[in-house]
Amino acid sequence: MLRQYELVDRVLAYDPQADEAALNRAYVFGTRKHGTQKRASGDPYFSHPIEVAGILTEMRLDTATIITGLLHDTIEDTDTTVSEIEEGFGKEIASLVDGVTKLSKLEWDSEHAKQAENFRKFLLAMSSDIRVLLVKLADRLHNMRTLHFIKKPEKRQRIAQETMDIYAPLAGRMGMQEIREELEDLSFQVLQPEARETLVKRLDQIREERSDIVDRITDMLRETFAAQDIEVQVYGREKKPYSVWRKMERRSISLEQLSDIYGFRVIVDTEADCYKAVGVLHTKWPMVPGRFKDYISTPKNNGYRSIHTTIIGPERKRVEVQIRTRKMHEVAEYGIAAHWFYKDRGDQAESSAEFSNTFKWLRHLVEMLEHGSTAEELLEHSKLQLFTDQVFCFTPKGMLITLPRGATPIDFAYAVHTDIGDTCVGCKINGRHMPLRTQLKNGDEVEIIRSKAQTPSPTWESFVATGKARSAIRRAARLTHQMELAHLGRLMVTSMFELAGKNVSDSVLERAVGRFNKKDVTELLADVGEGGIAAQDVLKAAYPRIRKIKDAEKANSGRVVTSSESSDKLMVKLDRRLSHGGVRYAEGTFPLPGDRIVGILTPGMGVTIYPIDSEQLAQFDGELERWIDVQWDVNEEDDVRFLARITLTVRNEVGALGAIATLIADYDGNIDALSTPQRDRDFYSLQIDLEVRDLKHLTSIMNALRGLSMVNSVIRG
Template identity: 35%
Template sequence: MADYKEFFDLEEIISSVKEYLPNFDSKRFAAAFDFAEMAHNGQMRKDGKTPYITHPVEVVKILITLHADEDTLISALLHDVPEDTPHDIREIKGQFGETVAFLVDGITKLSKVYYKNNMPELQVESLKKLLLHSAEDLRVIFIKLADRLHNMKTLQNIDKPEKRERISKETLEIYVPIANLLGIREIKSQLENLCFMYLYPAEYEEFREKIKSYFKKQEENRDKFTSAIREGFKKAGIDAKISGRKKHLYAIYKKIEADGRSVNAIDNRIAIKIVVKDVPTCYQALGIVHGKFVPNTEKFRDYIANPKINGYQSLHTSVFGVDGLLTEVQIRTHKMDIEAEYGLASAFFDKERPKDVFSAYLKKSSWVKKILEIEKDDAGSENFMENLKHDVLQDRIFVFTPKGEPIDLPDGASVVDFAYAIHSDIGNHVVKANINGKSQPISAILHNSDVVDLITSRKVWPELSWLSFTKTNLAKNKILAYLKRTTREKKISKGHKILQKEFDIAGLGMCEDVNFKKLSSRLGHEHDKHFDSLNGLFESIGEGNIWVHDVVKAVEKNRRTSEAKKHEGLKITIKIVAVNRFKLMRDVADILYKYALDMYTFKGWAAKQDKYAYFTSRFLVEDLETVSHIFDEMEQIEEVRHIYRISPHVMFLFWIFAILGASGWIFHPFILRLTSTQKFQVEHPLIHSTLIYVFFLLLFMIFFYMMNLLKKYFPMIRNKKLVWASIFFVPIGAIFVLGMEMIYFDLNLNWIVLATEIFVVYMYLYFNYRNFRRSIN
């Protein structure tokens, strides 16, 4: 064996293992080291100076901090042998047993030869293999996290900046969330800070200097706070370890970025950790802290009674400490403290805990189930990664059924996500929910520890609009699966309604009037979607194959006059009609304030004799997609009947033409009387008749133009049968009045011309009504 004193001391490593594993087989471990050294003989790390064997040894040292067992440590020594040397899994199995072979195989990447033309797919498939092995034995992922941590610590030895960036990004998106899921905070924090250093070097340096001076300033206040608490604990006979809690750079950076603040706006607060002997003492200590300092009750969280998904337990509180400085306090037992740092790893390697307990945990674990479900979908590498990021690796919350059953969901999940997590049939028919006793729409966002009672109806089925407020891919896939099962006619009808609604929101008029050739060309070019007809587009929207906002954006590009306008935001005026009830205005305002960049007006009123309330608001939003979200959420508010966009420009045009038409109709008998008694009628009968024809034609044209405006820009009126009945009646009334005027004023008009005009008018009305009937069926 070569001399590695410069890099590590194997005897010292074995001694540190024996401190927590007295029966550790050092000879077996030494044999594994010899095998790994022989296999990696001549190989060097990226710096060209360090023998490769130092990497598996460093991985072992990281796992020792987790108190890893013998098989795990041996597997860590051998984890790169099958991938980087001629030796295979069979040799490892023959020498070190089936368990070690399984663990090593789980970490070994798939053949680079097989995937030589598609390296991204190789990475995804290797990750899939790793996770599926981990679903059977968690030790696979523990080794991989330790492996990734050491690789990140030596990332500076990789020459190519783009490769360093790719590895850091992959670590931040995949391995940091996995460490968080397992509750291994120490590894998670180290990985985050290393990724931060490589992905945002300038911000990293700025934060490091700022935090250094920040913690120095807080030392005096922290010491005063801990002294006051120690005094209270001493009187109560509580033996506690009190220390300042270290906040990691990336966690602080992420919080400041999310709040849109600069590095200079770091919260002036102290973080304290209190460790006691048992759970009752945790609550006793909490009482003393609250007795000494005024608590901020909104910040209190009991994770002992309601542990996080990764098993984390602790009491969290915030108090106004020394000089009123906000002080965050975490209180937990010694065991909870170890588990807070090392999560499931500490529990897994706990000698007092039987291994079959963890086998049962893995079978029941929601995240393990989700990984297995994603694998069963067989949806390809890209979808596997998308599903993994959305349904497994995001921050998690626990939401409860009325019977107290916890449902694990990603942070930001809605009522629809919750419904589908319980059962597909419940998801398909959910109408609304009672969240903590309060009625909420299906778009409502859920929070940790919410109690949700679902209300369903067989009259309700999934809508494409649900996708805008679903978070989990499980829910999205179930909605899309339902939409695909419906008949072609239903898909076309649904797609038409969805697109028309978005056209109304965008102020684009009727979707049938769009230049389909141009639209189809743009969708083909930008989204690789090709359609033979407008119905084909409707069908694709109806089954969720194309996002309706992509269609609207494609139409909008034809109308946008300048790119500058795109960045100025969008001024929108809307009107809402709802059955009046208590707190209705607050519910409406909450949604507007959630999305509006600025608000110019917000008015609400209700007539004494009317059960309806009316609201109008003019505000600034980022884009049309945001307006669509506002409409979707407004429609979910209890008792809201209608919401539609108002165009001041169109309203102005409508009233101008309405005044012109009304004036013409009111004053035309006087004009007829004047012209019919003059010599002009006798001397120029043809011109006189033509002027009358033109006058009535202009009146009808004004009427038709107003009707067109109604149809295009007033969706609430457009679909009212009474409106259509009125539209049909107006020409009949006009013809009747004209007949009376012909007799009274003795007008010598051509009946053929009049009949032609009437025929054209009613053909126009007929075709418009037929299109209207089609649109509502």
Template identity: 35%
Template structure:
């Protein structure tokens, strides 16, 4: 089998590499085959060399260069065999050796005495290598993708551990690299291995839904396709395959039934030029009624990882909700493959888009370096990176018109640090669309314009660590406080989004719907309810809540808001 796969790889690279480059790839295969000779995969049948071959083949399909393909073939050699980095350098050069070293995991030692410690330290090492050469991450993602496809022969607990690590780290990493094709595959494979029964049920439900609605969807699709072709002859319209993992997550987040979330026809539209994207949007809106607040322009304001598209959600006359994503062909390819698209599609006309994506990536590399320099250990770095990569985006503007991307629940203090570190360090308040608000207020999800108010004599406070949401803000505040000896004990630091547990007693009239009003108020103030006890007889009840709040200031605001609810008689802090 390995002979056939090596032939497939060589035939593939010969199509776009020079004879010298092809020879380098073949030499790498020979060394890898020798190094892994007699070693088998988890099934005890498949030769191990098939794994690096599959990793290299997937990268060759994207037309990656010879050094990357050679490193993919050799990516487990230093880690698992007697070959050293010096051996690889001598035969293939420093670049290949650095790429292989970058993806080589660390081993258990006196300093790294658990698998978790090894994982976090190895991740930091890989990201440090990525800041020098991003191809390290490309190899690692392809390596992880093939491993996820071949988990079947492992014991269940090992499958779940690897799937969990993939979902919590590598899915987000692929997304941050703009490699959405790999991200979707990793997402679904993780979901299948973590929740096999749920994934099967969801897949059957989706298949049933598609069959039952096939004719209705085809009519809508054909009418849109015909209208767009009449207006833009070079347009291409295609149904968008549902991401079942995303459907499942949205059902959980929105607390809706699978059918409600599934009942959405998604269509991709590709055109040649940017102007045609807006032309296509006009055609669609002339056919269907757009839904309020559901038109998003990520061409004018690209996402943090370089994604560009027009998105709109409309309602067809039949009542069917339809979501459209409109892109140029270059935008579509960049959205699927990120920076890798420059190898796979070298004749891309939209060079400014490629340059923009490179600039976005360069900014992220700078941020990774910042996290690394401010983190005292792999645990801190790993936590900061995970918080950064798993952002669920909301957008806001500076007064100069620059767009900033933040996670849901981010505060105005987070926005200040997104503008600039020094702006964050010296901020004293903010104006949201002209209205002055405290720094702990959330950034609204309506593309607001935010002006940060500063004072040169202001500086970070320890309490800020309790309510910032972004790892960037947390890392810079923590670093400043350490430099100025204001964190005397590590227990003062907590973690991003740390909460304070506290009890309160609410005296209320026994009126129907009171509990719902109280919990709704708390939810709006970002309060976690840990426990509730109801006592008292007659017309007055005592509701004793155990809450998680950001700090004492947050608690005071919660109590003040609760006192304004009709039929609330008194709100007091529970004394021990």
């Protein structure tokens, strides 16, 4: 455990202007508040916040963050209040400690909805000040280092899994690679102990066989650069077991086939020296094709900048080399934590530019919250962003767009601007028209073709790779669905008001908005269309003293109409598929224009359409208030097709199926699906789903089929 003076000296070593008195006060305050509390290891509890503060000093964070580390458990685990911390250490530190406390109280578990909601709270807490997350990461890192003291295996598993799922990826997303790697490896040790132990033993054997290989390669690299008068620092290291394991899994290779278990870092003075160093390496040793990445000209989203290359280097060994400047190295080591280091040194503008992409990711998440995305969508979007590699594409004007691997032009369009994504109808990739589902590659130039009449297609969701695109597509689908429900609700309300002899308008309907606690008339009507609110209840809310309400209810309680009856009934326009907004066909039924139909209102689902002779309607006999009068609304000039199902008994002879298919085509029908539920030596049954215009069209096809010599019978259904 760090002593008080050791902690203070650490901070003063990188920040001579630090408030030494405040650090000493916080150390004493925390010690006194935690008193005799013990950890699972048996150590004094205050050893934990001291170690957390020590980890934060390794990131060279500001005084306020170090003090927050010392006090981060006082509100949760002692009688300390936020106002007490504010009085002793100021509003900024009190706010930080309170933010970390809120994060600590979140319970992560396997229940998806609960985990998603907690992740939403997590993001809200850390979005106010990213230092809250940095303290929480340091807290989690020390807890993982001491996880073996927890006796219950299931608790260790839960903590390790949430670290692997949430905290390690977040550390990586914030550019803090060292912390990410340690969190992953500590989790790996708990989640897959046997695999890690086997891997560690094999790595130990390799280390013994190549005992001085890292030193030899390091010396050769130094000598090579010195000969070219390039001043460098070279570091070699063995990769963490989990990092090695992940590469083996990703490439589906064995440890013996994995050549780059050692990594070398070359630190130079300037950006120009980075490219000189690459030239020296590639001149002396051959480069491995496909293993060169320039993250200096195209930085990663977390601010990481470096050049990566793999060469067939000294002793014919594959050597992975990362080349960067000292500042790039600090950013790679400390990630977003380096922002405060540069800010406190006075490099405010440079610091803001360096880390703008990192903050942009967080801003996108907050933007999703503001647009009403669900907690589950937010969690999904975050995981998509946390666990993906990148491709770099360009607009026709040369603007760089960074996307996850597997992204398509739809992702590109939404990355440029939401409006461009919403109105996208096509694209050109490198000057050629290409499908919107084309996966983009590094260096592609993408031009988006737009139309103001376009709206996002729900099918886009199946091939987009970014959470931003997926969220926008779902938002548009929800809006479209709500408008369809609102249209249906307006038809139902209008029908009810007319039956009661009352005029309906938005100004009249506004009387009912407050009664049902809705935002506006559209939301009210959508709820009616979905079945959450009865149309007669809206009528009662708008006209509390109405006398004809019983007549209206009676008129709506199950009387079925056809197109020849009164037009003052609910009109529902149905298409050939099984759902349309808040209207859908009952499962296993295939009504057609010409059939008598009835609608059943189901709360949360809208209206389900049944043929009037459906046996399923018997279950609603006691709920006449749910019965809705509906009519077909089909324009004969439109070639709208509907699904119908017929079953044939066919003699088993050569050419029978061909004759049936030909007849259906000649009668302007289309086979949507075909199956043979039953088959024997002489006869087989043939079930066909047809696309037809109406009942008359289906009847003509069935009559013609009955005339074929090989067809024994034709029935509908």
